[in-house]
Amino acid sequence: MSDTTDSRKTLEPRHEYTVVSGEWQDLPEAVPDDLMVINMGPQHPSTHGVLRMVLTLDGETVVDNEPVIGYLHTGIEKNAEFRPWVHGVTFVTRMDYLAPLFNELGYCLAVERLLGIDDEVPERAQVIRVAMTELNRISSHLVWLATSGMELGAVSAMIYGFRERESILDLFEFVTGLRMNHAYIRPGGVSQDVPEDFADRVRLVLEEMPRRIDEFEDLLTDNPIWLERNVGVGVLGREECLDLGVTGPLLRSTGVAHDLRKIDPYCGIDTYDFDVPTADSCDSFGRYQVRMAEMRESLKIVDQALDRLPEGPVMVANKKIAWPAQLGLGPDGLGNTEEYVSKIMGQSMEALIHHFKLVTEGFVVPRGQVYAAVESPRGELGYHLTSDGTNKPYRVRVRDPSFIHIGTLPYLTRGLLVSDVIAAVASLDPVMGGVDR
Amino acid sequence: MSDNPRMAHPDTTAEERGKLIEGAIDVQLSPQLAELRDHIVEAFGDLEVIGFRGELTLVTPPEQVTDLLRFCRDDPDVACELLADLSGVHWPGGVHQRIAQETTGWPVYSDVVEQGRIELDYILYSLTHHHRLRVRTFLPDEEPRIASVTPLYASANMMEREAYDFFGVVFEDHPNLTRVLMPEDWEGYPHRKDYPLGGVDVQYKGAVVPPPDQRMY
């Protein structure tokens, strides 16, 4: 344990200790009586999930904040090494559980780049991917709004946020069959086509949503209590953000219009007409404004996607990769269509073997390493996939934005009061599934 | 394994495993990245450059990593303000074997690697020029040590802790090198290839299914 005071920090603590693991029990004697070390979490109603913060307080002001994470570590990255490439989608989708389609999309983009079939993914699949992920962005921001509101005391925001989210989850269930953790986006396209009245149902939601977002803004944006709690809280300037590796709404709240959808586009998303909202205040309120504006931009993108939805297949044509099932809605539910079953069981032995091989072993991906990133609601979600030329990944490494953002907590919360810490963490919007993977 | 009579297939070489499937396209480096590559190679002569799938990768020995990253950050033409990712891959020594399946003849290989290595990849991103590049280095398996880049990029703090946690790489001069995701008293480095997946057998009505890393398929 060492006693250091570092001149680059803005708030000058009277004593500052650097404690490494194994030395926490020595801390109480060393810390003078006027500093209090308090543990916040991992079970806490106001931290976003199982995040533990060890706060060193001078009265009510935070002198230091050490985040302790790992309470949700699932070993997804290692688990994916023992499953074929397609099964990786179901693992990876459960990391950032508020934006599952983004996880799937990033993984599939990386697999497609390794396979070399980036350009062969059909247009219809690309447009469906864009529409679904932008809807997911809206639902993720709604959960952020709901939980932030609840943590700061605006419990109505919680109820309204989840109500709006239900309409979007209904859409997801309509298309993929699941409300959350859909393994919908697969390498090569999407697993099944959207139903016929998809466009109509989405338009119903798109009509309602702007009014609902207006309701939120009426409740919160000019609310003096909301302003008091959010303006000036959790300030992280542009240089600090870049140094700390921060991307996403936090970086955009410092005025930098950095959005991977415009700069490093995927699925043709740069051909859609939308703006990248920014704010200048670098604080929690700026992030609130950025996210509300992003929700409206996403509505625009979904609208354009529905307009341009072309006809065609939704899975890549290359038979060595494409998921072989031909799904249809029958009398007993969703499953392979009658004609496909009769073909593989009765008519063609090759088709049966092909289906069997692809479903049990999966396709083979050439050797190499690729990094593919998407703009998730939290920031840059990157996938670093290494293949050794077999049907299972060699290493799946996920660059999750929330993990990097947790590293900013000591700087974000220094000098704040304890309740401001909650507002700052809420504006960070960490999802512990992504942090701990 | 190889003494299984049904697995009568030759080992595939690394080159064969790298071949693209029919109809796929290998993306080449864009002109912007090619220019960037030339600029960096001019300054650092002995770099190995890889342009796989249109992504620029620079392979460098561990001692040179800090200098290269500092150059990439400070040079106005490269200007990588953001360290996006630091990831590790373990290539263990000895016979490196992978079997696909009992049922088909899909690729099986057994490479012999003399010295196990841990590969570290630093992904750098530039906001001014909108380009991304990767700096790769290889550390020996036994006692991987490398200088920390926290003085250059504060985001490396959490990422290096994770590399330490999962691979055992010791970053010198790191302010707080402790385990970040595993419990603090955990032994072993989970993402190494010699660390088992650690699952349990699943029993149901008399049948037993072993955990995924011990199955035949």
Place this chain on the structure above:
Amino acid sequence: MGLESKLPSGILLTNVEKFVNWSRAGSLWPATFGLACCAIEMMSTGAAHYDLARFGMEVFRASPRQADLMIVAGRVSQKMAPIVRNLYDQMADPKWVLSMGVCASSGGMFNNYAIVQGVDHVVPVDMYVPGCPPRPEMLMDGIVKLHEKIKAEQFVERPRKGESMEDYRRRTGWIDPDPVEGGVAVAQQRPV
């Protein structure tokens, strides 16, 4: 625990039992213990569309001392397991545990080093709700079944304070469905 300790054992108090169980089931307050994806579905279940408050779960109490039901929603990692146990011990009797989702019930799809294969390795579970994640209706079904289980409880079957597992099992006459002989499960083993 409160009432059971005050009554001498062996006296049948059917009507009192029924009344007490009805009041316990009717106002079962859950503890906020959402871990992962299932937590979001639990929040959705408590929100306006699938309202849980109509089943008596009016508020999610943050403090375990004020909660009756711990809904373990999400995967329990090795680091989190002692905390789950800690929270369970802090809850006041009578308390119930509902394991929501497959990760809490059995480890789910994550059969690896990092996840406890079923939260029943850590706390005793009263109701298992499968699903990944379970739909709100499934969770409500599990809760309603738990209510019925609570209403059918007898005082003598509630665990007593300080009682060990063996004593509890002996007292209530529990039969092991999967007997273990010499450390090896009796079920016939054949590899797949």
